[in-house]
Amino acid sequence: MKRNDIERMLSLVDEKYIEELTESAAMEEPAEIEHYIAAEAKPVNRFRIFAGAAAVLCLCGAGLGVFLHSGILSGGREFHAMDSVTPDVPAETMAAEELSLSDLSCVEFDSSYQVMCGSFAPIMEKYHLSLTSLENGVDTSAMQMNLHDYRLKGELQGFTCELIPEGCSSVYLSMTKLIGVGNTSCLDVWGTDRRNEGTGTYVYYFSTGDGNFYILRTPYETLSPEWQDAIQTGMLDEIYALGEAMGLQPERLPDENIPVSVPDFIDGYYVLVDRISASDVTHTSSEWSDFVQIESDSFLNGFDTMSVFLYSMDDTVVSAELVFPSPLSSVLPERNGRMEIYGNIPDYTKLYEDTPMKYYPFPDGSRLYASETEANWTNGTTGFTLFYSGMTPEELVAFVTACKEHIKTPSDVKQFLSGNTFEEEDGSDLPQIHLPVQEFEEIDDAEINAEAQMEQEYEEIEN
């Protein structure tokens, strides 16, 4: 079939499908650039706001426990339980060393998936997080109630915490991926809501294709039209050129995994240069990250997490990792909070529900789940999403340990993902979570109503 045939084929789409399409489509006049960015934040916001509300409720009930539940993201599966098992110790008095597995909170969507959360304040204490809210004169007492207004970004060593100003309806991040062709560039734009009257901060991520990774943060509206246009078009070279012209050229970090966690203010902009390198995982950077996709997980709330999916350009996934600023970091001190090899994308479980799940069984019973669902969805590269099963924290740690033992090289991962070593998962024998639970009925009515409303909206979107 040739290109012309494809064009012909598309021109022969039945009118009933066109009718379906045109009836549902909002055929609006083109909007300004910022409209698109703002609009893009909407779906994420709704989940985040909802999850944030859940987190606030949990905070009230459990003291410093913070977690989310996003039953809507579990694809309509029954929400069984959520739990906070954080110690009943005031956050400010809890020493970092006291963090342990028991700090973990778990939310169980069903027997297949869980998300790991934990207490917020101890993490901050442990990693000496500095809240820009303080600098901005925002009362920290608002922190808990507006926990979802905070953005935590995991770093390889330590964390940064950044306030998204109050009134910003975009809770976390909305990502716009503007990916260049070949091994040239990847530009991710994380943005707060543009309707935030100029207070939102946009975070631009650059990957130069050589394993180096840059972050530029600046209020979007302070960008020149050329910059804004460049961001929209994803022309990295152009962006760099413009950046140079504006004195905003991203710096390049040395080879060590040294994240820069303190933004430097430069003429009203602040530039954070960062590098996410895989070099301390198992590979040399040249084998990795022809481009890097950073995704703000939309399911974890209270803590922002950053899934870092690394793709190779030879259509073979080499690995993925999840930067996870949670108490899990306390049990994986050697990784400085970074958990490797697996991701957790519960909201994808709905999306990929008809995709057979496969898992790699580790000798200790742990499983590495993989769903090869994203092949070739961007410029010919291959990605995949890994899931981990509903494991207890102990199992999870064992699992990660097993991953670290078994996956040493890209070829290991490739082998795991080759399909030969995977076993089909029918979902019937997934490990169960045995944690103290807070019954759903005990949750505030308002939350239930909010959940029902969000579920309904989600179903509407689905339909």
Added chain:
Amino acid sequence: MELIQLYQQRSEQALTNTRSIYGNLVRHIIRGILNDPMDIEECENDTYLSIWNSIPPNVPENFQAYLAAVARNTACKRRSYLSAEKRCPNAVVSLDELEQCIADDSARVYTDTELSDAINGFLGTLRPMHRKIFLKRYWQSMTEKEIAAESGLTRVNVAAILSRTRKKLHRYLKERGLIV
């Protein structure tokens, strides 16, 4: 009075009403294929002219869908005459995506019936949401970002759905011997 009736009566009010009611739709579709504002405007006018010339004798059951199809086909025809820089990159990219997925080296000549059966049969196998996303991308040439904004999904989700749907299309065509 129904638009169709106005067309059948050869009333120029039909064109005015069409532009008024469906102008956004028409421009939206054309913009997915063409880039230049002047081309878009001309194409929009050509679309209305095509509608004027085709109704009667045609009596579309769904005028909006009919108009949308005419608009798209008119834009596609115009695109083929334009230089590369005047083509909408969205349309080029979306077509590239499909081409990478289902194009082959076969010299086979396809009839309209074959192609129509193939695409419509395939679309019939998709879940409505995925079908809409697929058509928005490849029929309407919307960007993933625009689709995400409209659909309430993240762009990653949209990209993933498209990827999987392309794969399904590849399998569908291959199983039916339409591609190698």
